[in-house]
Amino acid sequence: MIKIKTAEEIEKLREGGRKLAAILDSLKKEAKPGIATIDLDKLAEKLILDAGGKPAFKGYKTAGDKNPFSGTVCISINDEVVHAPPSSRELRKGDIVGLDIGMKYKNLFTDMAETVSIGSPDPVGEKLIKSGTVSVTRFTKILRSRIGGDLAKEPRLRKIW
Numbered sequence: 001m002i003k004i005k006t007a008e009e010i011e012k013l014r015e016g017g018r019k020l021a022a023i024l025d026s027l028k029k030e031a032k033p034g035i036a037t038i039d040l041d042k043l044a045e046k047l048i049l050d051a052g053g054k055p056a057f058k059g060y061k062t063a064g065d066k067n068p069f070s071g072t073v074c075i076s077i078n079d080e081v082v083h084a085p086p087s088s089r090e091l092r093k094g095d096i097v098g099l100d101i102g103m104k105y106k107n108l109f110t111d112m113a114e115t116v117s118i119g120s121p122d123p124v125g126e127k128l129i130k131s132g133t134v135s136v137t138r139f140t141k142i143l144r145s146r147i148g149g150d151l152a153k154e155p156r157l158r159k160i161w
Contacts, residue, residue: 009108016105019051020112024101027073028116033093037075040099041086045072048103056102056109074100074113093119096128 005013026047027040048055055072071086076098083100091097100113115129 012106012108013110016053016103016108016110017112019053019105020048020101020103020110023047023051023103024099024112024114027099027101028114031091031097031099031116031118033118034090036088036090037073037077037086038071038088040075041071041073044101048072051103051105053103053105056104056111057100072101074098076100091118094122094125096121096125 023044027044030040030043045055045058057069057074058072059068061068069083069085073086074083075086076082076084077089077091077095082098095118096115097118098113098115100111102109102111115132117125117129121129
């Protein structure tokens with residue numbers, strides 16, 4: 001069942017989202033050739049804790065997992081599948097890096113991701129990043145148009161929630 005958030009919870013989510021966006025911006029600035037993904041992860045954890053939050057992904061485990069997720073950030077490089085754990089692998093010029101980060105803040109979760117290029121991407125990488133950005137922008141416009149509100153109308157009328 002989907003729990004409808006209160007105005008207070010929505011404001012907490014916005015506050016947490018602003019903090020997490022600033023943290024993600026800091027990580028993007030530090031994502032340079034030669035930095036190991038584990039070092040980006042350590043920075044992310046420090047920034048989250050300093051912001052009053054807790055890493056959302058660290059220790060996460062599903063029923064089929066043998067081990068919990070070890071990192072604060074999922075850092076996928078080039079053709080790696082999403083949600084890769086941090087490691088000693090160093091970023092190199094031309095890498096395309098997915099940074100996916102989540103934070104528990106005031107008992108609510110925020111999560112965001114962005115794809116960045118380490119230095120200038122090659123033409124294929126540039127197209128990949130641009131197409132992903134355009135897709136997310138379009139989807140965000142759909143969400144902001146409050147189409148979801150229309151989807152919630154029927155269950156409310158039927159007193160499902």
